[in-house]
Amino acid sequence: MVNKENISVGEEAETVKILTIEPGANLSAPEMRRAAIEMLEGGGVIYLPRSGFELSERERELISDTAKILTRVPDVEDGRPTIIFDPARGRIKKYHYAQVRGKMMRAQVRDTARPDIEAIMARYGKWAEDIITQLFPSYQGPLDRKRVTYRPFSRNSTQSLHIDSSYGYPTQGRSMLRIFSNINPANRPRIWQLGEPFEPFVRRFLPSVHLSKPAWFSSILARLGIVDGTKTKYDQYIAALRALGMRDKDYQRTAPRKVMEFPTGASWIAITDLVLHGAISGQHSLDQTFYLPVEAMNDPSHSSLRILERLTGEVLV
């Protein structure tokens, strides 16, 4: 049977929408807030070309030479490993590993640089919270501020289009709201690709999803402290869809996309388990992750949780 929804011959494929907020614009103006929340919850990206987060001259100089801040620079250039800052503890996580070409690696910050890097990341987290509360005041109470990520390493290989899955930090149906900033001291842009809207992506891969691990498996891992909280069916679906999309070479070659260049000093905001994205190149970016309960959204039906529940016919949290 031919499903009409899968045919898009001759039509201009739809990609993620972008709202640009010009420098100096009032983020608290009612019409600005309305446009921002509609764009964000609708699966778009909010782009602030000059958002105002800045490093001091000394900080710029420090990060200009990664050998000054890290004990080891990896020989693969895919932007990993990253440095994670936990705002609740006010500290960089010491043992945050990433798989870099089969090897487990971590970004080990030099003792001499640690206070400065922690200060930058702490300041960034507060700044990010301030921007988000100005633009989305209705999120303020329920919004949960999680980790800050710093990517000191260069990326020179294109990351497949994907939605974010939270691995060790299940969102349990909450949306992953993230604000990113390019802080490259040599004015190198951060380049991303942005894909199609969430729903056509899900419709394409949903028939291939087979959830394997039962919920009890995840709750044991959570109880042992291996993961931070139990993975719900929602987390499992998101992880499965992400993996299917990333693995599908044909999809990655032909999927609708547009390329965005974010210069130094720019920031951008998106719900990253709703927006298909992938980094192409860049070095030195910061981002702050928040978890947002869907009930706190202006229109929860736009959330990836509610879209997935509608398409699967299941309750997922």
Ligand SMILES: [Fe+2]
């Ligand atoms: Fe991502």
